[in-house]
Amino acid sequence: MMSEKKFKWVAVISTLPVLMWPVLLLHLDQMDTAIERFLMLGMPVFALLCGYLANYAYKERPEVAWILIGLAWLSYVCFAILGL
Numbered sequence: 001m002m003s004e005k006k007f008k009w010v011a012v013i014s015t016l017p018v019l020m021w022p023v024l025l026l027h028l029d030q031m032d033t034a035i036e037r038f039l040m041l042g043m044p045v046f047a048l049l050c051g052y053l054a055n056y057a058y059k060e061r062p063e064v065a066w067i068l069i070g071l072a073w074l075s076y077v078c079f080a081i082l083g084l
Contacts, residue, residue: 007058007065014069015051017076018044024079036082043079047072 002010021044031037054068 001062004058007062008055010069011051011055011058011065014054014072015047018047020080024082031082040079040082043075046075050075 024040024043028037028040031040050068050072054065054072057068058065
């Protein structure tokens with residue numbers, strides 16, 4: 001099992017793709033539906049919450065923390081596809 005300090009770095013690195021959000025916003029006017037726009041605007045909140053909750057849950061439930069990190073990375077792939 002990874003130490004809490006190392007997992008904090010994993011959580012921080014997993015929230016760094018939020019920095020690509022301004023690039024994705026350039027394609028916001030090309031979105032067809034309101035749900036696509038809503039998802040794109042809510043991306044930073046979701047990503048930061050996943051990182052925070054994973055860091056918070058790691059001490060008692062490391063499996064849940066890793067699942068949250070995995071969901072965050074899968075959502076980044078989806079956001080990138082949505083933004084293309």
